[in-house]
Amino acid sequence: MTTTEIELYFKHIKDLILDYSPKLVVALVILFGGLWFTSFVTKTAKKLMLKQNVEITLTNFLGNIIFWTLRVMLFITVISKLGVETSSFVAILGAAGLAVGLSLQGSLSNFAGGILIILFKPFKVGDSIEVQGEHGKVEEIMIFSTKIITATNQVVYIPNGLLSNGKIKNYTQLGTRRVDLDIMTNYTSDISGLKAKLEKIASSHPLLLSNSKAEVYINHFTDTNIHFTVRVWTENVHHMQVKSDILEQTKDLVQL
Structure with a gap:
């Protein structure tokens, strides 16, 4: 490689740095500002829901949705500022989401069941219920399953898809x-x-x-x-x- 070629190479690198430096700085500012903003919005939303006496399970679930929705939007915004074509990226992301959705139909059914349980509240944490042949106290309602502690101190995890589509006997709800x-x-x-x-x-x-x-x-x-x-x-x-x-x-x- 000749001296002229080396000089041209370094000049090209210099031009790239000068061209992309402003974009990189703006992207970094948006990134760190966006990370703080998403955390702030999520915490504020959770505090407001708790003040309105929204059930803790629903509060955490909605908080997670807000958090990850804002993070995805932040990621797309940052890469767009770096000059990445976002339309193609969104199309690829959608196709990947469809493929994952088809391969995880059972998990999506449990996810939907968790949403139905949280929204319609056939039971809540602390209730004594009988479902799928198991009788115990609800310890935790998660997105994909519900954790029950039986009278013999056994832990049972029941998929939310089965809970939302099956018969539930709640011994606590009426008091x-x-x-x-x-x-x-x-x-x-x-x-x-x-x-x-x-x-x-x-x-x-x-x-x-x-x-x-x-x-x-x-x-x-x-x-x-x-x-x-x-x-x-x-x-x-x-x-x-x-x-x-x-x-x-x-x-x-x-x-x-």
Whole structure:
């Protein structure tokens, strides 16, 4: 390579630096300013939603959407300032998104299910639910799955697609719950006396709802026993205690 060629080469590099330096500086300013702006907007949006008592799960989800939408827009803006043709880039990004979407249909179904759960709130964090054969307390609602802690302290992750399309039994949502008890006795028992005693025991429990009363009636007969049903209402948190107490107090009344 001759001296003239070397000089031309360095001159070309110098011209490129002089030509792209302003674009690079502007792009860097936009980049760092945009990074601060996206974080600021996301934090502000989350604070506003929390002040409006928006559920934390929905707040985090919407915050993530705002954050990544702004980041993608920032990235496109920065590369456009560097002289990159953004129309072709957006077309490639769209094609890649379509390919990824087709290959991840199950994940997208779970993602859509997560959105439906967050928006329509069939349950929330802390609720006791029964779904897909599992019964436990909702620990966390994520974008693709929901984390449940069972009564035996097992962690169960259920895909949101199944949750949004299946039957969900929420034991917590209404705040109160009915306790149903099956009491058996034989045909030699004093039916009227037993019924009166069951009503007295069930009605006297201190954890019953003040505006409800105990119901006692004969449910059905078998070849050897008469089955009574006892129904009382209490708060969700007292359900098992009320059930256990009434069963304990009635064990000496029945004759089998």
